[in-house]
Amino acid sequence: LSVPDNYAIVFVQGGASLQFAMVPMYFKQEGKVFSYIHTGEWSTKAIKEGKLLGEVKILASSEDHNFNYIPDLKNIKIPENSAYFHITSNETISGIQYQTFPDSGNVPMISDMSSDFMSRPIDVSKFGLIFAGAQKNVGPAGIVPVIIRKDLLDKEKKVPSMMNYAIHVENNSLYNTPNCFGIYMIGLVMKYVKKFGGLKKMEEFNRAKAKLIYDTIDAGSFYKGTAEKNSRSLMNVTFTLPKPDFDKEFNSEAEKLGLIGLKGHRSVGGFRASLYNAQTMENVKKLVEFMKDFETKHK
Amino acid sequence: LSVPDNYAIVFVQGGASLQFAMVPMYFKQEGKVFSYIHTGEWSTKAIKEGKLLGEVKILASSEDHNFNYIPDLKNIKIPENSAYFHITSNETISGIQYQTFPDSGNVPMISDMSSDFMSRPIDVSKFGLIFAGAQKNVGPAGIVPVIIRKDLLDKEKKVPSMMNYAIHVENNSLYNTPNCFGIYMIGLVMKYVKKFGGLKKMEEFNRAKAKLIYDTIDAGSFYKGTAEKNSRSLMNVTFTLPKPDFDKEFNSEAEKLGLIGLKGHRSVGGFRASLYNAQTMENVKKLVEFMKDFETKHK
Numbered sequence: 093l094s095v096p097d098n099y100a101i102v103f104v105q106g107g108a109s110l111q112f113a114m115v116p117m118y119f120k121q122e123g124k125v126f127s128y129i130h131t132g133e134w135s136t137k138a139i140k141e142g143k144l145l146g147e148v149k150i151l152a153s154s155e156d157h158n159f160n161y162i163p164d165l166k167n168i169k170i171p172e173n174s175a176y177f178h179i180t181s182n183e184t185i186s187g188i189q190y191q192t193f194p195d196s197g198n199v200p201m202i203s204d205m206s207s208d209f210m211s212r213p214i215d216v217s218k219f220g221l222i223f224a225g226a227q228k229n230v231g232p233a234g235i236v237p238v239i240i241r242k243d244l245l246d247k248e249k250k251v252p253s254m255m256n257y258a259i260h261v262e263n264n265s266l267y268n269t270p271n272c273f274g275i276y277m278i279g280l281v282m283k284y285v286k287k288f289g290g291l292k293k294m295e296e297f298n299r300a301k302a303k304l305i306y307d308t309i310d311a312g313s314f315y316k317g318t319a320e321k322n323s324r325s326l327m328n329v330t331f332t333l334p335k336p337d338f339d340k341e342f343n344s345e346a347e348k349l350g351l352i353g354l355k356g357h358r359s360v361g362g363f364r365a366s367l368y369n370a371q372t373m374e375n376v377k378k379l380v381e382f383m384k385d386f387e388t389k390h391k
Numbered sequence: 392l393s394v395p396d397n398y399a400i401v402f403v404q405g406g407a408s409l410q411f412a413m414v415p416m417y418f419k420q421e422g423k424v425f426s427y428i429h430t431g432e433w434s435t436k437a438i439k440e441g442k443l444l445g446e447v448k449i450l451a452s453s454e455d456h457n458f459n460y461i462p463d464l465k466n467i468k469i470p471e472n473s474a475y476f477h478i479t480s481n482e483t484i485s486g487i488q489y490q491t492f493p494d495s496g497n498v499p500m501i502s503d504m505s506s507d508f509m510s511r512p513i514d515v516s517k518f519g520l521i522f523a524g525a526q527k528n529v530g531p532a533g534i535v536p537v538i539i540r541k542d543l544l545d546k547e548k549k550v551p552s553m554m555n556y557a558i559h560v561e562n563n564s565l566y567n568t569p570n571c572f573g574i575y576m577i578g579l580v581m582k583y584v585k586k587f588g589g590l591k592k593m594e595e596f597n598r599a600k601a602k603l604i605y606d607t608i609d610a611g612s613f614y615k616g617t618a619e620k621n622s623r624s625l626m627n628v629t630f631t632l633p634k635p636d637f638d639k640e641f642n643s644e645a646e647k648l649g650l651i652g653l654k655g656h657r658s659v660g661g662f663r664a665s666l667y668n669a670q671t672m673e674n675v676k677k678l679v680e681f682m683k684d685f686e687t688k689h690k
Contacts, residue, residue: 105405105533106553109567113551141551227568234404234533234570252412252440254405268408269526271533273572 095216095239102260103278104236105271108134108206108225111236112141114255115176115202115221119244124175125149127199132159132183133359134204142178149174158360159186161320165194174199176220182208185357187330187364188323193218200244208327209237210285211369212295220244221257226274228327229369230281235274285369294369295326301367301376302326308380314387318360332362334391339363342386351379394515394538401559402577403535404570407433407505407524410535411440413554414475414501414520418543423474424448426498431458431482432658433503441477448473457659458485460619464493473498475519481507484656486629486663487622492517499543507626508536509584510668511594519543520556525573527626528668529580534573584668593668594625600666600675601625607679613686617659631661633690638662641685650678 095101104114115138116126126142128135130153142148149171152163170177177196182189184207193201193215200220209224216222221240227233238257245258253259259267265275288294306324309315309331318330333342339355342363346354356362365379394400403413414437415425425441427434429452441447448470451462469476476495481488483506492500492514499519508523515521520539526532537556544557552558558566564574587593605623608614608630617629632641641662645653655661664678 105409107404107567110404110551110553113553117551144549144551225568232570232572233568234573250443252409252416252443254409254412268406269524269532271531271570271573273531274533274570 098242099216099239100242100245100261102238102240102257103265103270103275104223104238104257104260105234105254105268106236107227107233108204108223108236109137109141111204111223111225111238112138113145114257115178115223116142116145117251117255118249118257119175119200119202120146121175124173125171126176126178127151127170127174128178129153129163129165129180130155131162131180131186131188133185133357134183134206135178135180138178138180138204146175151177154188157320159183160188160318161323162188162190168194170196170199172198176200176202178202178204181205182325182327184325184328184366185330185364186360187319187325187328189325189327191322196220200241207368208325210281210291210294211298211327213291226278231278232274235271235278237278297373298326298367298369301371301373302329304376304380305329305331305365305367305383308383312387312391314391315383318356318362327367329365329367330356330360330362331364332356336361338386338390345386346379346382349378349382351375351382354379397541398515398538399541399544399560401537401539401556402564402569402574403522403537403556403559404533404553404567406526406532406535407503407522408436408440410503410522410524410537411437412444413556414477414522415441415444416550416554417548417556418474418499418501419445420474423472424470425475425477426450426469426473427477428452428462428464428479429454430461430479430485430487432484432656433482433505434477434479437477437479437503445474450476453487456619458482459487459617459622461487461489461622467493469495469498471497475499475501477501477503480504481624481626483624483627483665484629484663485659486618486624486627488624488626490621495519499540506667507624509580509590509593510597510626512590525577530577531573534570534577536577596672597625597666597668600670600672601628603675603679604628604630604664604666604682607682611686611690613690614682617655617661626666628664628666629655629659629661630663631655635660637685637689644685645678645681648677648681650674650681653678 125147127149177199202221206225210229223238226235247258309317315331354363356364424446426448476498501520505524509528522537525534546557608616614630653662655663
């Protein structure tokens, strides 16, 4: 729950979508490129905004398999002239998540952690900047916690004041009237996480929830996990049924049990169980029981 | 409560400060300048952001008298090559407000109405774009209602998606996850205003509240209104006492009666009564009684 002394935390209004533009605006430098890893919907959106503001290099992509894996970045070569190196720690639609983070050398690594922020401990010192739309794990939509390494702060950048991280830091998130309600709610959630036992406990909890579903998928050949095993997300478990004909029944039977919002994104199909911090073990157990019953009836 | 058919309403995250940048980014055109009227703190902030993004022309200013009046704009000549013409309908610090709006011809008139939006009826058709930070009259901080004339929408502008009004309009404010709580609260406030009798009734109410205080100021020579009479704001009534020595006592006595937040901004001194829509007549009467008592005791 704490960050190293050489980092600052600020709250910026808006969502991750504004950060997709704020990052390239702030880090833009003559002769430098914006480097990205392309892993799905959210990195696609970030890349789109980068392209509006400068030259983009895509260093690796999993588009060839419908974004069902995180590319192996062990030997990634990040161009020396990168203004930054951008990754998306968790992609909600295909259900993939970085298990470890690459080393970005002298290039600041930026991570959009909107969908797994505060779900597990993170070695902040690997990153130049971390941002997260609040609405998954930490608060209401409309506010973004940003963690930035202090040596990257430069108030003199020729960007609008609200797009200048240094101005937000200097004013302790009070350069303009902040989203008070959002910040207050995040404060309550932080207290809750602390009481819960901190991020290590939260990761154990999230891992236990995800394991129950992944084990159910892996136990037979009825369900099929969408993501490659070594890229599986703890936040979004995606899977398909043996026949798309079953989908409608699966969905309506699940809804009868109060298991809602399980339909997968149209680009992936099938189903997606979202296991953000607030999701209970009880609900996950109910889903797993239902999945087993449904399998028994239909196989 | 309604706008003409050729206007769209959207909700943009952030506050007026983000609009100060979004307007010049969106309207910027080769060879065009940004024209402003300079009337105080809020127009100063808007001008600062304009200067970061292009050439600014200040067409009129009341800085010569510490922003205590709205310049006469009856015969204002707006440069033909203006990308827009920006005014601030109410300045909270000096307590001045446009009583009528100028005619901007072919140049789109932009108004920051953050501090008097929904306090009185407005002829929307005079404006190209109206924006308002919600937190004065319509909702919680962190969300900005924007009214824009549809012919000014151009999705192809080379600006970040979140800074593109056309994208917000096309997606009905749902391009990204919106500030749901803020929008919901604004909905409740709109219902309240409707039930109250609409904007005409709201203006009558606000005018009656302001009149009580201005009449008390004008009744003698003890209190002195800070703003010129024909620029007086219905939202922020600013006044000084005959001796600055009285200030501390006035403030502490007022606080004992539950009349808080009356201290004026340091750049103006004295006192400021804010009469936003939510301010009650009962409170205003209490303030006026207190002012009369204080005057009797000290003159």
